[in-house]
Amino acid sequence: xxxxxxxxxxxxxxxxxxxxxxxxxxxxxxxxxxxxxxxxxxxxxxxxxxxxxxxxxxxxxxxxxxxxxxxxxxxxxxxxxxxxxxxxxxxxxxxxxxxxxxxxxxxxxxxxxxxxxxxxxxxxxxxxxxxxxxxxxxxxxxxxxxxxxxxxxxxxxxxxxxxxxxxxxxxxxxxxxxxxxxxxxxxxxxxxxxxxxxxxxxxxxxxxxxxxxxxxxxxxxxxxxxxxxxxxxxxxxxxxxxxxxxxxxxxxxxxxxxxxxxxxxxxxxxxxxxxxxxxxxxxxxxxxxxxxxxxxxxxxxxxxxxxxxxxxxxxxxxxxxxxxxxxxxxxxxxxxxxxxxxxxxxxxxxxxxxxxxxxxxxxxxxxxxxxxxxxxxxxxxxxxxxxxxxxxxxxxxxxxxxxxxxxxxxxxxxxxxxxxxxxxxxxxxxxxxxxxxxxxxxxxxxxxxxxxxxxxxxxxxxxxxxxxxxxxxxxxx
Amino acid sequence: xxxxxxxxxxxxxxxxxxxxxxxxxxxxxxxxxxxxxxxxxxxxxxxxxxxxxxxxxxxxxxxxxxxxxxxxxxxxxxxxxxxxxxxxxxxxxxxxxxxxxxxxxxxxxxxxxxxxxxxxxxxxxxxxxxxxxxxxxxxxxxxxxxxxxxxxxxxxxxxxxxxxxxxxxxxxxxxxxxxxxxxxxxxxxxxxxxxxxxxxxxxxxxxxxxxxxxxxxxxxxxxxxxxxxxxxxxxxxxxxxxxxxxxxxxxxxxxxxxxxxxxxxxxxxxxxxxxxxxxxxxxxxxxxxxxxxxxxxxxxxxxxxxxxxxxxxxxxxxxxxxxxxxxxxxxxxxxxxxxxxxxxxxxxxxxxxxxxxxxxxxxxxxxxxxxxxxxxxxxxxxxxxxxxxxxxxxxxxxxxxxxxxxxxxxxxxxxxxxxxxxxxxxxxxxx
Numbered sequence: 001x002x003x004x005x006x007x008x009x010x011x012x013x014x015x016x017x018x019x020x021x022x023x024x025x026x027x028x029x030x031x032x033x034x035x036x037x038x039x040x041x042x043x044x045x046x047x048x049x050x051x052x053x054x055x056x057x058x059x060x061x062x063x064x065x066x067x068x069x070x071x072x073x074x075x076x077x078x079x080x081x082x083x084x085x086x087x088x089x090x091x092x093x094x095x096x097x098x099x100x101x102x103x104x105x106x107x108x109x110x111x112x113x114x115x116x117x118x119x120x121x122x123x124x125x126x127x128x129x130x131x132x133x134x135x136x137x138x139x140x141x142x143x144x145x146x147x148x149x150x151x152x153x154x155x156x157x158x159x160x161x162x163x164x165x166x167x168x169x170x171x172x173x174x175x176x177x178x179x180x181x182x183x184x185x186x187x188x189x190x191x192x193x194x195x196x197x198x199x200x201x202x203x204x205x206x207x208x209x210x211x212x213x214x215x216x217x218x219x220x221x222x223x224x225x226x227x228x229x230x231x232x233x234x235x236x237x238x239x240x241x242x243x244x245x246x247x248x249x250x251x252x253x254x255x256x257x258x259x260x261x262x263x264x265x266x267x268x269x270x271x272x273x274x275x276x277x278x279x280x281x282x283x284x285x286x287x288x289x290x291x292x293x294x295x296x297x298x299x300x301x302x303x304x305x306x307x308x309x310x311x312x313x314x315x316x317x318x319x320x321x322x323x324x325x326x327x328x329x330x331x332x333x334x335x336x337x338x339x340x341x342x343x344x345x346x347x348x349x350x351x352x353x354x355x356x357x358x359x360x361x362x363x364x365x366x367x368x369x370x371x372x373x374x375x376x377x378x379x380x381x382x383x384x385x386x387x388x389x390x391x392x393x394x395x396x397x398x399x400x401x402x403x404x405x406x407x408x409x410x411x412x413x414x415x416x417x418x419x420x421x422x423x424x425x426x427x428x429x430x431x432x433x434x435x436x437x438x439x440x441x442x443x444x445x446x447x448x449x450x451x452x453x454x455x456x457x458x459x460x461x462x463x464x465x466x467x468x469x470x471x472x473x474x475x476x477x
Numbered sequence: 478x479x480x481x482x483x484x485x486x487x488x489x490x491x492x493x494x495x496x497x498x499x500x501x502x503x504x505x506x507x508x509x510x511x512x513x514x515x516x517x518x519x520x521x522x523x524x525x526x527x528x529x530x531x532x533x534x535x536x537x538x539x540x541x542x543x544x545x546x547x548x549x550x551x552x553x554x555x556x557x558x559x560x561x562x563x564x565x566x567x568x569x570x571x572x573x574x575x576x577x578x579x580x581x582x583x584x585x586x587x588x589x590x591x592x593x594x595x596x597x598x599x600x601x602x603x604x605x606x607x608x609x610x611x612x613x614x615x616x617x618x619x620x621x622x623x624x625x626x627x628x629x630x631x632x633x634x635x636x637x638x639x640x641x642x643x644x645x646x647x648x649x650x651x652x653x654x655x656x657x658x659x660x661x662x663x664x665x666x667x668x669x670x671x672x673x674x675x676x677x678x679x680x681x682x683x684x685x686x687x688x689x690x691x692x693x694x695x696x697x698x699x700x701x702x703x704x705x706x707x708x709x710x711x712x713x714x715x716x717x718x719x720x721x722x723x724x725x726x727x728x729x730x731x732x733x734x735x736x737x738x739x740x741x742x743x744x745x746x747x748x749x750x751x752x753x754x755x756x757x758x759x760x761x762x763x764x765x766x767x768x769x770x771x772x773x774x775x776x777x778x779x780x781x782x783x784x785x786x787x788x789x790x791x792x793x794x795x796x797x798x799x800x801x802x803x804x805x806x807x808x809x810x811x812x813x814x815x816x817x818x819x820x821x822x823x824x825x826x827x828x829x830x831x832x833x834x835x836x837x838x839x840x841x842x843x844x845x846x847x848x849x850x851x852x853x854x855x856x857x858x859x860x861x862x863x864x865x866x867x868x869x870x871x872x873x874x875x876x877x878x879x880x881x882x883x884x885x886x887x888x889x890x891x892x893x894x895x896x897x898x899x900x901x902x903x904x905x906x907x908x
Contacts, residue, residue, distance in 0.1 A: 034522070036543075036545050038531065038534070038543045038545045038546055039522055039531075039545045039546075039549075041530055041531060041534045042521045042522050042526075042527035042530045042531060043521060044530075045504065046504070046506075047503070047504050047505050047506060049478050049479065049503070049504045050479065060519065060520055086506050086509060086510075087506055087521065087526075088505065088506040104521070106519040106520065106521070107518070107519035107520070108519075109519055126519060128510055130510070149505065149506065149507065151507050151510045151511075151562070152505075152506045152507050152508075152509050152510040153506075277564055277566070338507075338564035339564075340503070340505060340564075341503055341505040341507055341563065341564030341565045342564040342565065343503070343565075344501055344502065344503035344505070344564070344565030344566075344567075345501060345564075345565055345566050348478070348479070348500075348503070349503070398478065398479035398500075399479055399480060399500075
């Protein structure tokens with residue numbers, strides 16, 4: 001049984017469906033408006049497929065102006081709106097509802113400006129994360145945040161969820177790499193937040209917007225920082241006989257003040273799954289593996305790796321393997337970045353996303369294994385160890401409702417554990433519907449109420465992505 | 478992904494197979510990013526994930542195909558780029574094949590669509606009919622502007638525009654087999670390629686003869702079935718498959734080493750015969766054996782010791798056909814061979830995206846096909862090549878219709894480097 005509830009659809013809206021669709025048809029061309037049940041099916045869920053709801057209608061506008069017109073239209077009709085990028089959310093951030101119109105930005109995928117001197121790029125937010133890096137790669141730049149779904153996920157979704165990725169250990173998450181955005185508010189008003197520089201006068205509404213999960217507005221354009229590509233980068237693979245040893249090694253590297261570009265952890269089940277897909281040369285006879293990447297000149301890379309290897313040796317590392325070519329490096333990252341999808345080869349899974357202080361890694365890994373085993377399930381662990389962002393993949397059978405309920409219960413226990421050790425419910429996937437009902441576990445009522453007041457300043461009627469982020473009970477309207 | 482099939486539905490082998498495929502999909506969305514139609518449209522319905530979902534809904538609920546679902550499945554090129562991208566190993570090819578045959582059984586297309594599909598299925602797989610049709614097509618060229626006015630006329634126009642200008646190419650001499658050979662292979666004669674460019678298989682025979690590989694003639698083989706298979710006409714496809722298996726079987730029993738294929742579109746299908754005939758007790762094992770023996774010519778040559786080339790400085794843009802790189806996962810072999818033969822090989826940017834040819838796609842979906850062709854040609858021209866090489870006749874026709882840069886089959890360049898004739902179209906730039 002799935003345990004997450006959706007608000008009861010508003011019949012006064014669903015009864016007016018024809019009229020609302022007619023109004024939408026007045027502001028976008030036919031090919032941008034999807035209303036047939038058969039076709040809307042493709043939009044009923046995202047990457048959290050256990051939950052599905054048919055929307056009232058789906059609109060795929062082609063410009064900021066069209067987004068504005070659709071938002072104004074929905075506002076006038078009193079209809080809820082669910083924003084959507086590429087629909088890759090693992091937290092259900094893009095799952096619609098029967099009484100809501102989905103506004104997808106996937107047709108907004110152009111690069112608008114590339115300012116080499118200022119090292120910025122301005123894009124429409126339906127562009128994929130990886131396409132941004134691809135657009136500036138010939139000039140020797142890249143866009144730093146690199147969520148594992150970067151091939152498919154959009155900049156719009158990244159901004160909504162404040163996405164991170166393997167390389168955010170050194171370069172920061174989305175909020176550290178966005179300079180300005182164009183936002184359509186719930187009544188269709190278009191505003192600009194931030195600018196082309198690192199700071200602008202007035203309230204830092206940009207900081208407020210990034211990570212607001214589509215509840216304050218729809219971002220249609222963004223100006224992003226881009227970073228010169230390092231002279232070189234090299235990952236090293238470490239194999240350990242226990243997850244605890246690997247966790248302790250990570251904590252020691254952080255404690256030594258070393259900042260690699262990325263520090264990724266995989267346990268034995270995850271190693272086996274990813275190696276089968278990517279053939280990256282991962283060691284298969286170890287209980288835990290770290291992928292640690294450092295960058296710079298050859299001399300810098302050698303020096304950093306020497307320090308890191310010395311620490312690993314002090315923590316019982318058994319296998320040490322350095323990448324010898326660009327191809328090997330690409331395979332190593334392909335394996336890691338495909339971890340979630342590749343897990344689909346062996347079982348259904350839910351992917352958790354919590355963050356803990358890195359010093360707690362050994363304890364949490366041990367406890368996490370016990371929790372999942374206690375529910376009679378298996379877990380594969382892949383995560384961004386450097387910043388303590390865990391992604392346990394709890395394996396289950398989606399065609400068995402009881403199995404699913406157990407998996408979700410185990411997931412909740414793991415997230416509570418993260419909070420208990422001083423961490424938090426989410427690292428980069430956002431709250432969505434998945435973690436909505438745990439927010440009271442993380443925040444006091446006073447904390448939550450203040451967040452709700454800020455939200456209400458943008459959207460007093462709860463029209464934007466209403467089922468998400470905040471528990472359904474106790475909302476201030 | 479969760480599925481909801483009843484035990485009765487799962488009694489059907491095709492449904493059982495599709496259920497397995499759907500269960501392996503985790504709906505992660507990676508495939509959307511490398512799908513040509515999603516790149517063009519930014520619309521989930523025109524992405525693999527969207528199509529998988531539409532197919533799932535149709536099959537689970539035993540629904541006849543609706544006009545809307547047919548629109549989006551029809552737009553799929555079956556380029557299988559999604560399968561290369563998919564980390565979960567979802568066999569989209571078999572799923573979309575199932576959907577196409579379900580559409581064929583449950584959906585009545587508009588009359589002009591039915592007519593066109595019937596005509597294509599009745600002509601393309603048969604060389605003599607196709608040859609006659611090309612002659613008619615050339616005669617019909619002046620009428621092309623008028624075609625836009627009849628229902629489905631855009632497709633007829635596309636068809637006529639694909640007819641090669643100036644007749645069919647000449648065929649070079651073929652050497653007699655040199656003595657008795659220990660290695661013996663068959664070459665798929667096939668259908669459309671034989672008519673459009675018979676020189677491809679002639680060049681293949683010359684190259685193999687120089688390497689001491691004997692080519693056994695196979696009189697009764699023909700179209701591999703891919704053309705009708707992709708139109709959902711599964712039964713017809715199986716007739717073609719069985720005929721070919723019957724034609725090859727005595728030779729296989731006699732120790733045939735490989736079935737060489739020079740059109741990668743056919744290669745993908747023949748390598749799938751084992752699956753296609755899995756429920757046919759009389760053919761199951763034979764089909765699996767045929768699939769196991771099927772080799773693209775470049776795949777086969779890559780295992781042989783070819784002489785080093787003479788070091789021409791011709792710049793070759795290698796266009797990997799989707800059926801080559803995605804359907805058969807053959808990526809480096811053709812480039813390695815060309816390099817060894819002395820050509821300067823360039824990769825084409827965005828090389829994983831289809832050129833829009835895709836069997837009969839450029840006739841059935843002329844709008845998408847021409848947008849993809851223009852995108853492909855622009856990417857190819859960025860590498861400033863002297864010549865474009867590829868391993869599929871469909872891509873040659875499609876890309877050739879959009880650029881002045883000569884396009885030839887990979888084997889024609891290999892043959893040339895080994896002393897064969899100058900490939901058709903390269904007379905002007907031959908060093």
